[in-house]
Amino acid sequence: MTPSIAIVGASLAGLSAARALRARGFPGPITLIGDEPHLPYERPALSKQFLHTGAPTALLEDHSETAQLDAQWLLGHRATGFTPGSRRDDDVTDADDMRPDRHDSSAHIGTGTRASERRHGGSTAMTGSRTTDLRDCGHPTAHEPWHSIRLEDGRTVVAEIVILATGARPRRLPGVPDAHYLRDLDDARRLRVLLSGAKHLGIVGAGFIGAEVASAARGLGVEVTLIDSAAMPGSGALGTTVASACAALHARNGVRLLTSARIEAVRPDAIHLVGGTRVAADAVLVGIGSLPNTEWASSGNPRLHSPNGFPVDDLGRTAIPGVYAVGDCARVTDPVTFGHTRSEHWHAAITQANTVAAAITGTAPPPRTAPYFWSHQYGKLLQLAGDPTAATGLRVIDGALDGESFTVLYELDDIPVAVCALDNPRLFTRHRKQLDRALAVAH
Template identity: 55%
Template sequence: MTGSVAIVGASLAGLSALRALRACGFRGHITLIGEEPHLPYDRPALSKEFLHSGEPLPLLEDHSEATELDAEWLLGRRAIGLTTCPHTIHLDDGRTITADTVILATGARPRRLSAFPEAHYLRSLDDARLLRETLAGTTHLAVAGAGFIGAEIASSAQAMGIQVTLVDPAAIPGAHALGPVVAAACNTLHARHGVQLLTGVSIATHIPATTEPVAAPGMVRLTDGTTLRADTLLVGIGSTPNTEWAVPPAGHHGTPESWCTATGFATDSLCRTTTPGIYAIGDCAHSPDPLTAHPTRTEHWTAATTQARLAVAVITGAPAPAPTAPYFWSRQYGKLLQLAGNPHAANDVRLIDGSYDAPSCTVLYERAGVPVAVFALDNPRLFTRHRKQLDRTLRSDLEIA
């Protein structure tokens, strides 16, 4: 197959699409556009290994792979507009890229709290470098948001000898993702490792640490009036998909496509928007869940790679990859947390190994006695067995449908 493909976004999803195109025999011209100047790197490591080592984990096997993939790499260039017929990406340096097919993989960015301009966020390599430099001089860290990103950073900071306080407005942080019982069990990891978790409250004010005219520690005041030491504040309260750029730029006729929404680029189950030749994958895509068919954004590694392979299969006519249940993992305090499937589809939760207050446990989420999700804390072998069964059930259900 020949023609031209432009991939907007040079992180995991975009790189996975490029790899899949070449693996499927696509011989045409491919342009890979990335806002960051860096070659693709492993974002999940930014909240873990990078804060300790200072070395980013590359996604490319080595620099020679970039040559072997035979693409035009436009790094450090930001897409600022999209027009169709023909499909054209407008860049911030005035250049335009026209292609027969466009794959949108622009990811997401952290939700920000405008009241705290001094706060740190973690999404990019530059964010991580700044945070790592700041943590080197931090004794007390406050983290707004006790979700997975906040918990991972708390774990990393605690291992660096920093006193950490997690603050979350939810009564049981993580309950929306894991359910209240499993989330509560995961939350006990913080106390076991000396990290304070305060729930049902938010950060009202933050006074950064100062050195001039006199040295003074940083402080946060919570909405219940509690005051805590906090030299550094990090915010991890979710993300916003990068979609607002994909509109006709000034001076060009047209209106934003209907699939370009604030909740993500809307696609069907094959990653296709309603505009022929334009696909969306990864964190910016609002696509049907493979288990429930409800539109959702799935911000996980496996979703990005799976969607990339699926979109490329449609583009090239190659066989579609076998469907798999959504999968997510996290490392906190030396423990491996894994989740596959859709806990929201369950009406029962059953402990099948270990206990909720033990170092390891495995849980099945079931609906009418049928597993729809599995969670494990430090039990990868049993988790993998049940994850494979979820995948087999999903494929069987799709064949019947």
């Protein structure tokens, strides 16, 4: 029998997993569980054009795709517990029994009844009709125990295969209850209202969220100070040389950047730093990283426990058979270095989802590609592909680091291992493709 799949997390990683499963021919029931009431939307836009223009945030899928996915959507339902390998019993709720038209008229749903359900009377979360070779791949089948997902309202959803895609949450700044954070659509709406009346915005954390909000705030005429504890923010991802060029971009756009700074106190009108510096701020945004949303499932499950994300192998498999993890909550094994990393970028979420879908369906895995991310700041596009930390040298191949556009190659023994560009997408794309081809040949 075809197994049922529950995807916990209905944002980019979860939706991408459902898309990839269908694209690879998986015919069985898929249930997507999300804690937000909204259909999946583009989160990168929240710190960019949404803050600046208030333009509606685009959905990641439309109604026609929703029908094609033929999945059960359970939105506005937070997962609070996970029991691997539990047996189905009478007090367990099928996902079909939780349909909004039965229980919750406020939830959003986009699904149709599968042909196999109409024929056999099965529910969306619990039935399937195809004999597969998943047992040979080490995955549970209809004859094996069910995994149980407990929801905040006390009900339980069960499935034979579970994909954990619960993302991450902002790391909080202790002692500053009135600080703002940016992670979801509701955060962005509150922040946009705040910026409409703010004169001085203090941003704690000069990473990509902080930098993008600084850019949007300057576009709205708000004075901005970026505060970071690092000597050169962004050097871990970009290297010191390129990070310095990005710092200069802030300065050219009127943003004050304070580095190696430690916060002593946050008052209603100012941020006080150790050493006596006072930063005027009638609004405060904190962007000091994130914490993966893993506690709900790892509590009581030591095989899922990790300090920084669900640990998975290079196929996205956790230590529990039939349980996978993708996206911001996953700590993925690098097939080359065998180290574990957690990547919070759009490209990583889609790539991991495709890898997991291949593992579940027994189809060919996607080709390995270079890590990639982008950022929009002050009307410019910053792009990075590859692994700058593996480089021993840096070479500027176009533009100038102190100019309005540049492209640099990070090299190891004269071999490119990464490329970064500011406002030069065509040249960047050429070198990114070369990195991808080199990885495909090597693996």
